[in-house]
Amino acid sequence: MTKPASNLQIDSSRLWETIHTTAQFGATPKGGVRRLTLGPEDKQVRDWFRTACEKAGLEVQVDGLGNMFALRRGRDMSKPPLGLGSHLDTQPTGGKFDGILGTLAALEVIRTLNDAGIETELPLCVTNWTNEEGSRYAPAMMGSAAFVGDFTVDDILGRKDAAGISVAEALDSIGYRGDRPVGAQPFSGFLELHIEQGPILEAEGKTIGVVENGQGVLWYDGKITGFESHAGSTPMNLRRDALATLSEIVLAIEAIAVELGNAVGTVGEAVIASPSRNVIPGEIAFTIDARSADAAILAQLDERIRAAAAGIAAKRKVEVALDLVWRKEPTHFDKTLVGAVESAANALGYASRRITSGAGHDACNLNAKVPTAMIFVPCKDGVSHNELEDATQTDCASGANVLLHTVLSLAGVAK
Numbered sequence: 295m296t297k298p299a300s301n302l303q304i305d306s307s308r309l310w311e312t313i314h315t316t317a318q319f320g321a322t323p324k325g326g327v328r329r330l331t332l333g334p335e336d337k338q339v340r341d342w343f344r345t346a347c348e349k350a351g352l353e354v355q356v357d358g359l360g361n362m363f364a365l366r367r368g369r370d371m372s373k374p375p376l377g378l379g380s381h382l383d384t385q386p387t388g389g390k391f392d393g394i395l396g397t398l399a400a401l402e403v404i405r406t407l408n409d410a411g412i413e414t415e416l417p418l419c420v421t422n423w424t425n426e427e428g429s430r431y432a433p434a435m436m437g438s439a440a441f442v443g444d445f446t447v448d449d450i451l452g453r454k455d456a457a458g459i460s461v462a463e464a465l466d467s468i469g470y471r472g473d474r475p476v477g478a479q480p481f482s483g484f485l486e487l488h489i490e491q492g493p494i495l496e497a498e499g500k501t502i503g504v505v506e507n508g509q510g511v512l513w514y515d516g517k518i519t520g521f522e523s524h525a526g527s528t529p530m531n532l533r534r535d536a537l538a539t540l541s542e543i544v545l546a547i548e549a550i551a552v553e554l555g556n557a558v559g560t561v562g563e564a565v566i567a568s569p570s571r572n573v574i575p576g577e578i579a580f581t582i583d584a585r586s587a588d589a590a591i592l593a594q595l596d597e598r599i600r601a602a603a604a605g606i607a608a609k610r611k612v613e614v615a616l617d618l619v620w621r622k623e624p625t626h627f628d629k630t631l632v633g634a635v636e637s638a639a640n641a642l643g644y645a646s647r648r649i650t651s652g653a654g655h656d657a658c659n660l661n662a663k664v665p666t667a668m669i670f671v672p673c674k675d676g677v678s679h680n681e682l683e684d685a686t687q688t689d690c691a692s693g694a695n696v697l698l699h700t701v702l703s704l705a706g707v708a709k
């Protein structure tokens with residue numbers, strides 16, 4: 295019997311149960327998950343996911359980097375499928391929801407359509423991307439990055455983990471080096487549901503984040519070269535102190551980000567070469583992570599950080615070298631898809647707001663090639679990449695319902 299599509303709801307308890315079933319693969323004593331990409335626990339969850347997809351009538355294919363594509367036929371097979379999904383790998387001390395919610399909610403959407411006897415016009419493709427987290431292998435979001443051609447497949451296959459095991463060896467050891475060429479799966483659009491990983495939705499009492507943008511990123515490796523000398527006998531006006539220089543740079547970055555607005559800037563690593571309590575630091579290696587969702591502000595961040603570093607270096611008579619090791623322009627998700635997400639949230643009566651993603655996601659990579667949008671739901675205290683990561687059953691179900699109705703509006707119901 296076919297139910298009217300407009301009243302359709304996903305099965306909240308079934309979704310919740312699948313989240314907790316898969317959380318057993320790599321469960322940690324503190325209630326989190328440790329499921330490093332392409333390891334034995336990743337194989338367990340992938341096998342579970344493949345079987346669940348096949349039971350739901352999907353045809354599962356795997357590409358040369360282990361990205362998984364589970365196809366549900368549509369009435370019109372001449373069109374590419376609408377993609378929906380996220381990732382199943384976690385951080386070493388990760389949670390049950392980051393990535394997993396989006397992948398399992400996509401499966402839940404298929405199960406709901408099956409139960410209601412609904413055929414969509416467009417085919418649908420539930421997707422699990424390999425190594426979103428980037429903790430075992432760099433770069434993060436590796437599967438989707440290679441999918442859109444940001445890296446070659448050979449480059450990625452040769453990347454090694456800390457134990458010297460290559461991506462190719464890891465894929466073969468768990469049986470997930472598929473024969474589908476990377477990038478071959480066509481999509482008419484792609485939707486990713488994810489926890490916010492930040493505090494905004496919870497603080498404002500909103501259920502749904504309609505993600506408009508992803509932040510652009512600047513990563514620098516920095517090196518300060520001053521001069522090591524005796525901490526007792528070198529007068530203050532004759533020093534070339536690398537740590538005092540770094541302190542000024544850190545505060546300058548903080549001030550620049552605050553002044554520009556819609557920007558963040560962080561010095562997350564700093565290492566003094568041969569530190570000693572009675573030696574003035576002569577050499578320091580450090581990193582900068584600066585982000586903005588606005589391309590013009592990102593450009594100003596780059597200019598002003600470099601200018602500040604050069605000015606401080608000249609004043610203190612030290613050398614400061616900044617090497618830009620990664621630059622990603624801001625992501626602007628597809629207006630039509632973003633609008634479809636917002637309409638679905640409104641039609642379902644959920645309080646929503648437009649939001650920028652502070653973190654990177656597979657969807658940000660895909661958006662370069664495929665019209666893409668994201669849906670956020672709140673997570674407790676904004677905490678993620680932590681075993682304490684938590685989200686409510688109600689919010690997860692609401693996000694999955696928005697995913698379902700966005701799919702129905704974009705893929706169409708076959709008459």
Ligand SMILES: [Zn+2]
Pocket residue numbers: 381392393426488
């Ligand atoms: Zn994620």
